[in-house]
Amino acid sequence: MKGSLDTYKLLEFILENKADFENSLLNEASNVKEKIEEILTVGNIDLINNAHRLIQYIIEAKEQELQSFATQEGIAWATHAIPLTFKLEWVQAIRRTLWRFLQEYNKVNNKVITEEFFSVEKQVNNQVDRFLNVFFITYSQYKDSLIMAQKELVENLSVPIIPITPTICILPLIGAVDLYRTNILEEKVLIEIGKLRIQTLIMDLSGIMEIEAEVIDHLMKIIDGTSLMGCTTVITGLRAEVVRSMINVGIRLNEKAQTLGTLQQALNKYLLS
CATH class of the missing domain: 1.10.490 (Globin-like)
Structure with a gap:
């Protein structure tokens, strides 16, 4: 000092x-x-x-x-x-x-x-x-x-895209889905489709209890985006509460994506056929 x-x-x-x-x-x-x-x-x-x-x-x-x-x-x-x-x-x-x-x-x-x-x-x-x-x-x-x-x-865990074949991936969504999460979903899904050359994306919604109308609309835009990239989206596990929300806002998923009752049905169709 x-x-x-x-x-x-x-x-x-x-x-x-x-x-x-x-x-x-x-x-x-x-x-x-x-x-x-x-x-x-x-x-x-x-x-x-x-x-x-x-x-x-x-x-x-x-x-x-x-x-x-x-x-x-x-x-x-x-x-x-x-x-x-x-x-x-x-x-x-x-x-x-x-x-x-x-x-x-x-x-x-x-x-x-x-x-x-x-x-x-x-x-x-x-x-x-x-x-x-x-x-x-x-x-x-x-x-x-x-x-x-x-x-x-957290973002990566909230949007877990799981490859099961070179061209087929599963996206299981669990818990609440808000606009912030759908923004993450949109970015990651489109990036992964381009990177992995995914042809079929199985989006399992059996873990979603409810979903807001504006989130449903955003979800449909994501499905449109996957289609433009040459990827078919398959929706499985829709709960009655979610289906009612979709009906109330006039959305028909069959026009946007294929739907199946369970993830197991989708796996049987796309992996065993």
Whole structure:
């Protein structure tokens, strides 16, 4: 650290008073204090040891190590979805505790900081703020990447196209089908038809309990799209509730696609014939 302070002696002073330092830190962060063991268990994040590590980087002005550590911490906290309020409280507690020990160190060594105080103050606060800045940016970016990865996984699971022959695929739809899901369905179905050269797509709707009129309309447009790509769509497993919804909006599936009562019937027809 620049100024009149001997960095080695200051770190040695903190180490000699480690228990007092840690007690002071915990008292400054009362909310985090109750979560230390939980954070260690959930995220394998040792807050106490990490505090000592951060303080060393601050005192020794190791900016590259500090930023790398902030990046590492941001990824860890984002991965385990640990609330940011705890991190903010903890780092501010580190800042206050470090300042307390700077004062104690100067009393013990009979040092009077005058002009040097401002350079020390700037050094410490800038380093802490830099750590927080890198941490929050990394946390946000990594959290966004996790959300996108999870979203892609959910999208792929929500539209599982299963090849059963080189030209025949099954698309079983289960659960609620809304406009968002049908948009995913449209994109993936058309891409997979072109990529796999699917000639017959068996769309099993036995897992769909109900469907909105606007979703039905969108579904029909998807079937039109598959037809334009030379693929025949076969609908199986329509429930009475879904059929009534289609009748109410005037849709006749026989004009758009072939229909069969069950998936088993479709498999018998297209695989065994």
